[in-house]
Amino acid sequence: MKKVTVYSLSTCPVCKKVKRLLDDNSIPYTLIEVDLLEAGEQWVTTREVAKRNPAGTYPTTVVEEVIIGYDVDALRAKVLGRDGS
Template identity: 55%
Template sequence: MLKRVRLYALSTCPVCKKVKEFLRNNFIDAEIIEVDTLDSGEQWVAVKELKKINPQETFPTLIVEKAVVGFDEEALRKILEINT
């Protein structure tokens, strides 16, 4: 089953890069929002959305359907139904 995946990331964040690599290596189609590369208006909107989902505003923030997940590879494999 195809799940909606959205990643809030920073272009310079090493952990964010690992999450993007994990998604790419597992052929997961995700909406990736690199907040620091957006113009100021888009950035404001993205941070406002992120704050609703993750009040700590930490990066990376990965949302799979309605579940908020950080970079916990085991949890990601389970929620995305990826066999190891």
């Protein structure tokens, strides 16, 4: 199974769509709700997101170290294995 991490904001509607897509396809993932972290941890995590996704947008979805963000087609391809990897 591919390692999937979703950096999300708890109030973000687009983030909810990504989580729903993964849940609907029974894809396990690590969820990090950045806005619900303690201040220090939030700062560190925000910096990590910015390293992976310079735009700093949410959701930032990482599949096997590949940044997907919110590109539903790329996410489906990468997570569901339709991209040949």
